[in-house]
Amino acid sequence: MSEPSFSLCVYCGSRPGAQPAYADAARAVGRWIGQRGGQLVYGGGRNGLMGLVADTTLQAGGRVVGVIPKALVEKEWAHHGCSELHVVDTMHERKRLMAERADAFLALPGGIGTFEEFFEVWTWRQLGYHDKPVGLLNVDGYYDGLLGFLRNSVQAQFMGEWQMDLMRVSPDVDALLPELVQSAGLAPESRLDEI
Numbered sequence: 001m002s003e004p005s006f007s008l009c010v011y012c013g014s015r016p017g018a019q020p021a022y023a024d025a026a027r028a029v030g031r032w033i034g035q036r037g038g039q040l041v042y043g044g045g046r047n048g049l050m051g052l053v054a055d056t057t058l059q060a061g062g063r064v065v066g067v068i069p070k071a072l073v074e075k076e077w078a079h080h081g082c083s084e085l086h087v088v089d090t091m092h093e094r095k096r097l098m099a100e101r102a103d104a105f106l107a108l109p110g111g112i113g114t115f116e117e118f119f120e121v122w123t124w125r126q127l128g129y130h131d132k133p134v135g136l137l138n139v140d141g142y143y144d145g146l147l148g149f150l151r152n153s154v155q156a157q158f159m160g161e162w163q164m165d166l167m168r169v170s171p172d173v174d175a176l177l178p179e180l181v182q183s184a185g186l187a188p189e190s191r192l193d194e195i
Contacts, residue, residue: 004039004063006186008177009102011042011117012049013110014077021140022109026052028173029108029137034060038181041101043094044068044086046079049108054079065101067094095120104133104180109142125166133183135168135176143169 044066066082107118170176
C-alpha cells in the first residue's frame with residue numbers, strides 16, 4: 001500500500017450510543033478516510049464507535065493506526081486487525097503518540113474520554129503547541145448542549161471568539177472532513193472532488 005495521503009485522528013465513544021445516527025456517522029467517517037487513501041489514527045479499541053470507524057476504514061482501503069494502553073489490552077478491548085497497533089504504558093503516552101501521528105483531529109460522539117481528548121488538542125492549538133485543524137462532528141445535535149455552554153463561556157468572558165474559531169463544527173461528514181484535510185494542506189481539492 002502506498003503512503004497515506006493524510007492522517008486523521010478520530011476521538012469517539014467505545015460504546016455505540018443510543019441513536020443509529022452515531023454508528024452511521026462513524027461508518028461514514030471510516031469510508032471517507034479509506035476511499036481517499038487516508039489513515040485513521042485512533043485509540044485502538046474494537047468496541048462501539050471506535051471499532052466501527054476502524055473496521056470501515058480498513059474495508060474501504062485505508063490504513064488504521066491504533067494506540068492503546070496495556071491496561072485496556074488486558075481487558076481484551078484492543079483491535080488486533082489494525083494496520084499498526086501500538087501498546088503503550090499510559091494514557092498520556094497514548095494521547096501524545098496519537099497527536100504526533102495526526103495531521104488533523106476530529107471528535108465524534110463519545111463520553112468523558114472523548115471530551116478530554118478533544119479539549120486537550122483544542123487547548124494545545126490555542127497555546128500554539130500545534131497548528132493542526134480540530135473538528136467536532138455534531139451528529140444529530142449531540143454536541144448542541146456543549147456548544148451552548150461554550151458560547152456561554154465566551155459571553156461570561158472566560159473565553160474569546162478567537163478560541164471558538166480554532167475549531168470547525170458541522171453535522172456533515174462530507175462538509176467537515178474535506179475542510180479539515182485541506183486546512184492541513186495535505187489533499188488537493190481536485191483529488192477530493194474526484195471521489
